[in-house]
Amino acid sequence: MKEDIKQIIYSEEVIKEKVDELGKRITEDFSGKDPIVIGVLKGANVFLSDLIRKISIPLIVDFIDVSSYGLSTETSGVVKINKDLDFSIEDKDILIVEDIIDSGLTLEYLLKNLKSRNPKTIRICSLLDKPERRRVDIKVDYIGFQIPDEFIVGYGIDYAEKYRNLPYIASLKEEVYR
Numbered sequence: 001m002k003e004d005i006k007q008i009i010y011s012e013e014v015i016k017e018k019v020d021e022l023g024k025r026i027t028e029d030f031s032g033k034d035p036i037v038i039g040v041l042k043g044a045n046v047f048l049s050d051l052i053r054k055i056s057i058p059l060i061v062d063f064i065d066v067s068s069y070g071l072s073t074e075t076s077g078v079v080k081i082n083k084d085l086d087f088s089i090e091d092k093d094i095l096i097v098e099d100i101i102d103s104g105l106t107l108e109y110l111l112k113n114l115k116s117r118n119p120k121t122i123r124i125c126s127l128l129d130k131p132e133r134r135r136v137d138i139k140v141d142y143i144g145f146q147i148p149d150e151f152i153v154g155y156g157i158d159y160a161e162k163y164r165n166l167p168y169i170a171s172l173k174e175e176v177y178r
């Protein structure tokens with residue numbers, strides 16, 4: 001696994017500090033509410049697990065699994081729900097937790113779909129953001145790090161289902177995905 005890594009971009013320590021900071025902000029902003037925190041599978045799973053332990057208000061966790069990428073590194077624009085939410089979000093305060101926002105197409109689809117279920121509010125938290133790659137305009141409420149246009153893996157994020165278990169965020173050598 002390590003031989004495929006080009007460079008470590010965010011170490012475990014740096015990620016931990018950022019997750020603490022996001023958890024604090026979310027705790028303040030959602031105080032008095034009991035939100036449903038929706039993790040977008042599978043990439044956001046590791047981030048969500050750490051994040052919710054830094055949010056000190058009552059909350060419910062749910063997951064949705066959407067796919068747009070298949071096994072390639074480029075979005076197909078086609079989004080499919082593989083696993084839907086377990087709970088109704090009607091009249092609830094929602095926090096969507098994502099790993100990366102790239103083109104924004106996945107999130108645009110997801111937002112439209114979730115809004116049609118009439119939640120009270122929807123906010124978005126993404127660990128990583130690649131603003132250069134955005135193809136649709138989406139307001140993201142909480143962003144961990146803005147990164148340049150480079151393919152990254154680790155901390156839950158995969159390439160062809162591999163590297164999710166790396167504890168840090170790293171770029172991959174190009175020959176791995178070319």
Ligand code: IMP
Binds near residue numbers: 098099101107150
């Ligand atoms: P979007 O629809 O283009 O915004 O794609 C969002 C999804 O693509 C993310 O939630 C990730 O699962 C995946 N993705 C985007 N960039 C990367 C990357 O650099 N590495 C791994 N997965 C990525």
Ligand code: MG
Binds near residue numbers: 042043
């Ligand atoms: Mg994802």
